[in-house]
Amino acid sequence: MAGVVAVEEENKEIINKYRRLLRAAKPFLKNNDAKIIRKAFNLSAEAHKDMRRKSGEPYIFHPLEVAHICVREIGLGTTSIIAALLHDVVEDTDIELDEIENEFGSKVAQIIDGLTKISGVFEYGTSQQAENFRKMLLTLSEDVRVILIKLADRLHNMRTLESMPRNKQLKIASETIYLYAPLAHRLGLYAIKSELEDLFLKYTEPEVYNEIVTKLKAEKPIRDRFIRRFTHPIKLELEKHGYEFEVKGRTKSVHSIWTKMNKQNISFEEVYDVFAIRIILDTDQEQEKPACWQAYSIVTDFYKPNPDRLRDWISTPKANGYESLHTTVMSKGGQWVEVQIRSRRMDDIAEKGYAAHWKYKESKNINPEVGLEAWIARVREVLEAGDTTQAIEFVDDFRYNLFNKEVFVFTPKGDLKSLPNGATTLDFAFEIHTEVGKKCIGAKINQKLVSIDHVLKNGDQVEILTSNKQKPSEDWLRFVVTSKSKASIKDFLKEEKKAAAADGKEILQRKLKRNKIEFNSSVVDKLRDRFNERTVLDMYYKIGKGIIDVKGIKSILYKKDETEQVTQKPKVKLDDPKKFASELKRVTDEDRDILLIGEDMDKVDYTLAKCCNPIPGDDVFGFITVSDGIKIHRTSCPNAVELLSNYGYRVIKAKWKSQKETAALAGLQITGTDRIGLVNDVTKIISSELQVNMRSVQIGTEKGIFNGNIKLYVDSKFHLKNLIDKLRSVDGVESVTRYNPKE
Incomplete structure (x- = not known):
């Protein structure tokens, strides 16, 4: 009976979610849209009826939420709703794409086909993953809604990540921060980008996040009171006009607060711009610019602005379409406050990004050179040029261009071009045309002669x-930044190398023929080995370029290899039972290995990664390296995101069994105001009170500021936290932060 009740409850919940979806879509539904959405919902519900998610919920909850x-x-509109409802049907059930096309048309089928193709983007090895990511981006040239629905799918997966095992949480969260958050950022989806970043932090650094x-939460009432007082005179003046x-007051995302704390090495209390004030004006599109500048004038009548902190993205929008006026002003209480001024249209585009462009496109001719259309056109151009770069290089280049800010420059005729920040003369040349880039020798910038870099x-x-x-x-690759x-450049060098290699092969064939030596694979491979080249192509290339001299080829080919005469080392025998027992104990010693590793939580040999020096109690994962066995990294390691997202298949679970007395090296950076006896107080706490062994101490004072770097051995994360808390309480100490010491 209980089971029947549970099913009834679930069915009620499914209907509620479906009705909520229809209510949200109601403003733009036309003719028989509701009927088609109903048909898609019924098909999806039927196809997924026996499936459940990891959380135990019916699977249909997921497409409804997406x-x-x-x-x-x-x-997004009706077409996207239908595609989102059916996005897993072709992949997970027996329903074919043809059936979808017959029932819902070619547009929906095309989007679902795009989503199905990219569903396994992160499932395989590195190059496969990068190649799939390339495929995913190619769908931009067909329909950008594929990417937008994929982002909605990822957002819901991140919101429901709690039900996944820990190692899966780390893998999915790292993929999200590695590619999906920057993609949302570039598509102008500010709210989604911020939430994805916050959820990444929630699952990788739960203590910091909480x-x-x-x-x-604790500061919210104080913040709200401050915002009310600060905005009161501005509101009255805007009404007068x-x-x-x-x-409204907009609080900074948890992830951006954490990033600022890390970057500037400051505490939460020292982050001055925890929130910003946003003024959204309801005005006609033609009046937006003057209205925003008048609002700016009103704000600065009451509060003094910081001239270095004015950002005008109204005159020159960002490449993702973001338009807004930002200024930082000094409040009456001596606190800097960021104020963002924008129109309702600009706010829509800032929150909903690319999709909001469609809504306003009819009423305004968007400059295709500067907006998101130009970015998509550029991505498409690079992708469709074929497999021009190594797969993983491609992903890294692409991420660089996703995150990067823009620089706006003009052609001699006054056309505006946008390039990533840090772009050079040569990048600009390639932006105009590949052939112009290849022949570029320099440029005149503002009538002054400059070099290509x-x-x-x-x-x-x-x-x-x-x-x-x-x-x-080859040198050019050092100072260009755009993927294009x-x-x-790599394409040209590859072709040039092929031509030189063909010449080299011909030279070698002639030389061997003259010496009456047969040209075959074993001779070629032996020569490659003799010349110590990685590949045969490298050898041919160097012969073609004259770097390798093939004079005296016979003596090179037939000289005695010294390594061939080296005898093998005798194998070590463990014939003494006592020795064998002690060796076995050494490998399985309880005190030596305190980590449990893998799905079965076994004790396995491992080494601690030098890049983050994990200590007992740290949140960690295991990474299977090619030559060094299993390496243990902290989940907050600077390399963690890349390892987890690029090589997820080589990541295994790991956790500390207990905090035994195993000393691990940690580093502390202490800053404060110098006073007599401060050093003595600090070292007393470390060595006497908490019984910690110090490895090295470097202390310096300058202009009354005390700086100390201390390397010490601690038993666990909790031991270290206790030590940090004690040191922070010392009179004169301003901050104590942990860093990763090198051995």
């Missing part, structure tokens, strides 16, 4: 200079 995110949080959330508007600044006017005698070299430039 569809809801598409509508409410991204602003601490920041607790502090934000007859504006319709909304003013000159870094461009905002507002530069660039005229490229070319020569038919110029050609790309790198791909074009």
Whole structure:
């Protein structure tokens, strides 16, 4: 009976979720849209009826939630709702794509096909994963909704990550921060990007996440009171000028607070811009610019602005379409406050990104050179050029361009071009045309002659200079930053290498023929070995370029290899039973290995990674290396995200069995105001009170500021925390932070 009740409850919940979806979609539903959505829902519910998620919930909850995110949080329409409801049907059930096309049309089928193709993006080895990611981005050239629905799918998976095992949580969270969050950022989906970053932190650094959330909650009443007082005179003045508007306080995301604390090595209390004030004006599109500047004038009438902190993204929007006016002003209480001023349209685009562009596209001619369309066009160009770069290099280049800010420059005719920050003259040349890039010898920037590696600044006017005698070299790869430039240079070098290798092969064949030696694979391989080259192609290339001299080929080929005469080392025998027993004890010693590793939580040999020096009690994972066995990393290791997202299949679970007395090396950085006896107090706490052995102490004072770096041995994470808390309580000590010491 209880089972029947549970099923009834579940069915009620499914219907509630479906009705909530229809309510959200109601404003834009036309003709028989509701009927088609109903048909898609019925098909999905039937196809997934016997399936459950890891949490135990009916599987249909997932497509319903993804569809809801598409509508409410991204602003997509009917086609996307249908595709989201059916996004797992083709992959997980017997229903074919043809059936979907017959029932719902080619557009829906095309989107679902795109989603099915990219569903396994992170399932295999590194190069396979990168190749699949490339495929995923190629769908941008077909329909950007594929990427948007994929982001909605990932967001719901992250929201329900609690039911997954720990190692899966780490893997999925790392993939998310590695590619999905920057992708959301570049598509202008600010809210989704922030939530994905926060959820990443929640599952990789739960203690840090919970601490920041607790502090934000505790300070909320004070923050709200401050915002009310700060905005009161601004609101009155805006009303006086007859504006319709909304003013709200926006708290910084947990992840961005954590990033700032880490980057500037400061505590939560020292982060001055925990929140920003946002002024949203309801105004016609033609009046947006003057209205925003008038609102800026009103704000600065009451509060003094910081001239270095004015950001005008209204005149020159960001590449992801973001438009807003940002200023930082000094409040009456002596606190800096960031104020963001924008129109309702700009706010829509900032929150819902690419999808919001569609809504406003009819009413405004968006400049395709500067907006998101230009970015998508550039990505498409690089992707469709074929497999131009090594797969993993491609992903890294692409991530660089996803995260990077832009620099805006002009052609001699005054056309505006946007490039990633740090782009050079050569990047600009390749941006104009691949052939222009290959022949670039320099440029005139603002009428002044500059070299090809000159870094461009905002507002530069660039005229490229070319020569038919110029050609790309390996050196160029050091100072270009765009994917297009790198791909074009690598393509040219690859072709040049092929041509030189063909010449080299011909030279070698002639030389062998003259010496009456047969040209075959075993001779070629032996020569490759003699010349100590990694591949046969490298050898041919160097022969073609004259780097390897093939004179006296006979003596090179037939000289005696010294290594062939070396006798093998005798194997060590463990014939003494006592020795064997002690060797076995050494490997399985209870005190030596205190980590439990793998699905079965066995005791296995491992080494601690030098990049993050984990100590007992730290949250850790195991990584299977190619030559060094299992290495243990902290989940907060600087390399963790890349290892977990790129090589998820080589990651295994690991956790400390107990905090035994196993000393591990840790580093502490202490800063404070110098006073007599401070050093004595610090060392007394470390060595006497807490019985900690110090490895080394470096202490310096300058202009009354005390700086100390101490390497010490601790038993566990909790031992270290206790020590940090004690040191922070010493009079004069301002901050104590942990760092990873090198041996």
